[in-house]
Amino acid sequence: MDILLKYFTDLTETQKEQFSKLQDLYKDWNLKINVVSRKDIDELYLRHVLHSLGIAKVMPFKPGSKVMDVGTGGGFPGIPLAILFPETQFHLVDSIGKKIKVVNEVAEGLGLENVRTTHGRVEEVKDTYDFIVSRAVAQMETFVRWTKGKIAKKQNHDLKNGILYLKGGDLTEELQKYTSATIYDLPNYFDEPFFETKKVVHLGMKFKG
């Protein structure tokens, strides 16, 4: 967990406590319901928690804003972001019920009051959000289709409301038709070799009229 303190220097005592609880919560729940690979559980803070917080380096969510995490799995990136931004409302969605069960247990174990969850497909979600975050769920074209109409029109942040997606590798082909997409390289924020090819893609939504 020291790795978090290196990059996030002004965590409150509550946040430090919540982040430090993650290891045991995920270790315990992972024995019952596998949401994090064996190899990754030992590197939870690097591969899951800090990686999720890459989005925070690009976009510090404002109090009162609304964020949906699509295909959250065991709660990434949603849970680490909900700890870091306690005044932002997070909606974590996954189509697999047992994953949502782990997310609910972890959120409850941490006492997070800014997290709600839905067991279902994102296509069925009716609400709107300032930002929709995700990691390892779908190609951008599919993701844009799934999330269409779910971005709020009212702007509260410097970056346009839209998608913030954690992606890796060469995105030239995948993002070819999204000329307005901005790629933020995570090595600009984090030194560890794990982040070498990792990025946050921001795709601001355009509205007609």
Ligand SMILES: C[S@@+](CC[C@H](N)C(=O)[O-])C[C@H]1O[C@@H](n2cnc3c(N)ncnc32)[C@H](O)[C@@H]1O
């Ligand atoms: C590879 S996992 C990634 C989990 C997590 N985001 C992470 O990075 O650790 C992909 C997740 O997306 C979920 N998923 C796929 N399509 C979905 C959809 N249309 N709506 C909601 N969840 C979906 C799957 O159930 C699965 O839990």
